Amino acid sequence: MIRTRGLIKRYGTHAALDGVDLSVPAGSVYGLAGPNGAGKTTLLGILAGLKESTEGEVAVEAAPGEIAVLPDTPRFDPWLTGREVVTLALTLGSRDRTSTAGDDADRVAEVLFQSGLSEASDRRCGGYSRGMLQRLGIACTLVARPTLILLDEPASALDPQGRREVLDLITTLRGQATVLFSSHILGDVQEVCDTVGILHHGHLLFQGPLSDLLVGRAVPRYVVKVRSDADAIAAALERSDWVRSSTATAGGVIHLEVTSLDDAERLLPSALAAAGAAVVSLGPEEVSLERAFLELTS
Amino acid sequence: MNLWRLEVLRLTRTKKWVALMGVYVAFGLIGPLTARYIEQILSRVGASDGTTITVPPPTPADGLIQYVSNASQIGTLVVVIVAAGALAFDAIPEMGVFLRTRVSPTWKILVPRLVVSFGAAAGAFLIGTGVAWYETWTLLGAPQTVPVLAGAGLGIVFLAFVVALTGAVAQRMRSVLSTVMTSLLVLITMPIVGLAPSISRWLPTSLANALADLPAGGTMLDYWPALGVTVVATAALTWAACAWSGRREV
Numbered sequence: 001m002i003r004t005r006g007l008i009k010r011y012g013t014h015a016a017l018d019g020v021d022l023s024v025p026a027g028s029v030y031g032l033a034g035p036n037g038a039g040k041t042t043l044l045g046i047l048a049g050l051k052e053s054t055e056g057e058v059a060v061e062a063a064p065g066e067i068a069v070l071p072d073t074p075r076f077d078p079w080l081t082g083r084e085v086v087t088l089a090l091t092l093g094s095r096d097r098t099s100t101a102g103d104d105a106d107r108v109a110e111v112l113f114q115s116g117l118s119e120a121s122d123r124r125c126g127g128y129s130r131g132m133l134q135r136l137g138i139a140c141t142l143v144a145r146p147t148l149i150l151l152d153e154p155a156s157a158l159d160p161q162g163r164r165e166v167l168d169l170i171t172t173l174r175g176q177a178t179v180l181f182s183s184h185i186l187g188d189v190q191e192v193c194d195t196v197g198i199l200h201h202g203h204l205l206f207q208g209p210l211s212d213l214l215v216g217r218a219v220p221r222y223v224v225k226v227r228s229d230a231d232a233i234a235a236a237l238e239r240s241d242w243v244r245s246s247t248a249t250a251g252g253v254i255h256l257e258v259t260s261l262d263d264a265e266r267l268l269p270s271a272l273a274a275a276g277a278a279v280v281s282l283g284p285e286e287v288s289l290e291r292a293f294l295e296l297t298s
Numbered sequence: 299m300n301l302w303r304l305e306v307l308r309l310t311r312t313k314k315w316v317a318l319m320g321v322y323v324a325f326g327l328i329g330p331l332t333a334r335y336i337e338q339i340l341s342r343v344g345a346s347d348g349t350t351i352t353v354p355p356p357t358p359a360d361g362l363i364q365y366v367s368n369a370s371q372i373g374t375l376v377v378v379i380v381a382a383g384a385l386a387f388d389a390i391p392e393m394g395v396f397l398r399t400r401v402s403p404t405w406k407i408l409v410p411r412l413v414v415s416f417g418a419a420a421g422a423f424l425i426g427t428g429v430a431w432y433e434t435w436t437l438l439g440a441p442q443t444v445p446v447l448a449g450a451g452l453g454i455v456f457l458a459f460v461v462a463l464t465g466a467v468a469q470r471m472r473s474v475l476s477t478v479m480t481s482l483l484v485l486i487t488m489p490i491v492g493l494a495p496s497i498s499r500w501l502p503t504s505l506a507n508a509l510a511d512l513p514a515g516g517t518m519l520d521y522w523p524a525l526g527v528t529v530v531a532t533a534a535l536t537w538a539a540c541a542w543s544g545r546r547e548v
Contacts, residue, residue, distance in 0.1 A: 049398075050548045065400070068399065071395050074392050076396065087299040088299040088304060089400065091299055092301075092400035
C-alpha cells in the first residue's frame with residue numbers, strides 16, 4: 001500500500017528523515033513508534049502529500065481522495081457545529097457521487113455516534129474540549145470511508161476512557177482500510193498494531209511484524225519480587241552460573257537475565273530459598289515493545 | 299455543506315459581514331452629511347478668536363468626495379482584514395491539513411474564498427455608495443448618474459485587486475497578521491510611489507478615488523491606464539495565489 005525507498009527530508013542541514021525504507025502492507029494496522037522528534041509527523045506529512053521529500057521515492061497506492069489524515073491536535077473553524085464539520089469532511093472526501101442527502105446524513109450520524117459525539121454534535125466546536133476535538137477529528141477521518149488512514153498520535157490528548165475507545169475504533173478498522181498509526185505511547189502501538197516500525201532520529205531501526213520484534217529481541221528474563229533485602233538477594237543470585245545478570249530495583253523487584261527459562265524454572269526456587277528470600281511473587285518477564293524499543297535505540 | 303457555503307457561513311457567523319457593511323454604510327451616511335453641514339461644523343469647533351471660516355456652498359460631488367475620502371482608507375483596511383482571515387487558510391496548520399488532504403488541487407480551496415471575500419467587499423461598497431448617493435441627492439442635489447456608476451465600477455475593480463493581492467500574500471505568509479500587514483504595506487506604498495505624476499495614473503490605488511473624481515468633472519480617460527494595470531495585476535495575483543497555494547508545505 002505504501003512503499004518508500006531511501007526517503008530523505010532535510011530542513012537546512014538537519015535530516016528529519018534519513019534514508020527511510022517504509023513498507024506498509026495493504027489492510028494492515030501499522031504502528032510507527034518513536035520518541036518525540038523522531039520524524040514521525042514529517043513522514044506522515046510526506047505520505048499525505050503535505051510535504052515534499054528532499055530525496056528518495058514514495059509510492060502510495062491510493063488516490064488523494066482515498067487518503068484521510070488526522071493531525072495530532074485537530075482543529076476546525078470554531079463557528080461550525082460538530083455535525084457541520086463531519087458533513088463537510090464527507091462532502092469533500094466522498095467518492096460516492098450517487099449517495100443522497102439522506103444517506104449522507106445517516107453516515108454522519110453513524111460516525112458521530114461511533115466517536116461519542118452524538119449529544120454534542122449540534123454545538124459549535126469552538127466550545128469542545130481537546131478530547132472532543134480529537135474525537136471529532138477521528139469522525140472526520142472515518143466518515144468518507146477512506147482506503148488509507150494516516151493517524152498522527154490519535155490518542156495522545158484523550159483521557160484513559162477516550163483512549164480505550166479510540167484504540168478499539170482503530171482495531172475495528174483492520175481489514176476495512178490500511179491504517180498507519182504513529183505514537184510515542186508504545187503500549188498503544190503494541191495493543192492495536194500487527195506491523196510495527198521503529199523510527200529514531202530519522203532512521204527506521206526496525207520494521208516488520210510485531211511478533212518478530214518481540215520474539216527476535218527476547219532474552220530469557222525472570223522477575224522476582226521479595227519482601228526485603230533485595231540488593232543482598234540479587235547479589236547472591238548473581239553468583240549462580242545460570243544467572244547472567246541480576247539487578248535489584250525499587251519495591252523489592254529483582255530482574256534476572258538467565259541462561260534459559262528452563263534453568264530458572266528448575267534452579268531459581270532453591271536459589272531463593274538458599275538466599276533466605278521471602279518471595280512475594282516470581283515469573284518470567286514478558287518482553288514488551290517498550291523494552292525492545294529501548295534495546296534498539298540505546 | 300461545501301466550500302462555498304463554508305465561506306458564506308464564515309462571513310455570517312463571525313459577523314465579518316457586519317464589519318464590512320457597517321464601515322461602508324456608516325461612511326455613506328456620514329460623508330454627505332459632513333459635506334452639507336461642514337460650515338456649521340467648522341464654526342462650532344473653530345477658533346474663538348473671531349476668525350471667520352468661509353466654505354464654498356457644497357455641491358452634489360462633495361457628498362461623494364467625503365464618502366470616498368473616508369471609506370477608501372478604513373474600508374480597504376477592513377476588506378484586507380476580512381479577506382486575510384479567509385485566505386490565510388494555512389495560518390492554523392491543522393485546519394490547512396483538513397482541507398488540503400481532502401481537496402485537490404489546492405486552488406479549489408482558494409477560489410471560493412477569493413470570490414466570496416470579493417463579493418462581500420463589493421456588495422458592502424455598493425450599498426455604502428448607494429446610501430451616499432441617496433443622501434447626497436436629498437441633501438445636496440442629484441449627482442450625475444453615469445459618472446457615479448463609472449466611479450463605483452472602478453472602485454469595485456480596485457477591491458478585486460485588493461482581495462487578489464491579499465490572497466497572493468496569504469500564500470507566502472504564515473499568519474493572518476503578517477498577511478494583513480504585508481498587504482497593507484503594499485497598498486500604502488503605492489500612493490507614495492504615485493506622488494510622481496507620471497506614475498500615479500498607472501497605479502491601481504488611483505481607482506479608489508474615481509467615485510469622488512468622476513462626478514466632480516474628472517474624465518474616464520484618466521483612468522484607462524490604471525484600469526488596464528489593475529485588471530492585469532488582479533489576474534496575475536489570482537494566478538500566483540493559486541500556484542503558490544499548491545506548492546506550499548504544511
